[in-house]
Amino acid sequence: MKYQLDNQILDVKIIKKNNKNIYIRLKSDGIIYVTTNYFVSKKYIKRLLDDNQNFLRRSLLKINKQNEKEGKFLLLGCEYNITFINNFKKVEVDVNNGIIYCENQKQLELWLKKQIKLLYLQRLDYNYNLFNEKIPYPKLKVRNMKTRWGVCNRSNNTVTLNSKLIEYSIDKLDYVIVHELSHFVHFNHSALFWKEVEQYCPNYKKIRKELNDVCL
Helix, strand or coil: CEEEECCEEEEEEEEECCCCCCEEEECCCCCEEEEECCCCCHHHHHHHHHHCHHHHHHHHHHHHHHHHHCCCEEECCEEEEEEECCCCCCCCCEEECCEEEECCHHHHHHHHHHHHHHHHHHHHHHHHCCCCCCCCCCEEEEECCCCCCEEEECCCCEEEEEHHHHHCCHHHHHHHHHHHHHCCCCCCCCHHHHHHHHHHCCCHHHHHHHHHCCCC
């Protein structure tokens, strides 16, 4: 089955199962996957896709942005070229004029891991000190997460940050930290919580929208 979204023709793969609900997904291969029960017609699926065009547009935009990123090395919102040098004599990676020099991928990854930990700790300390409320200073964990930019665990006073935040500008990292620290004040997403976030990150709505448009 084919489906036209604006000026683009997309393939639709229909997966029949004994389901009560219908699920629509647009994957990175650019194919729309529709999981449905055995009795739903293609005509009904077409109407359902028409009703969810905005969702499909947003998904396609995320995929296109992700495809543009592949093959690029991003650091704090800037794009760098990577140059591997055999018998690289320096202990640390060298960054100069938009180029990162290193011996191999392993050295690059170890360096990046170190930079992430140093920067995240620095920004955690900075943003923590903005808070007027008395909240615990959390332990920091860094993980590569598939669906979340940050997690607050109040039971063990831990904030976990997504390692991919290193790719984006510093204001996005700060927003996620403020978001998670605010959960120590309001452990929900109520109006009071968002007011708390806004107090320490006034432009959080803009940053939040930009992060929501990113394909993790």
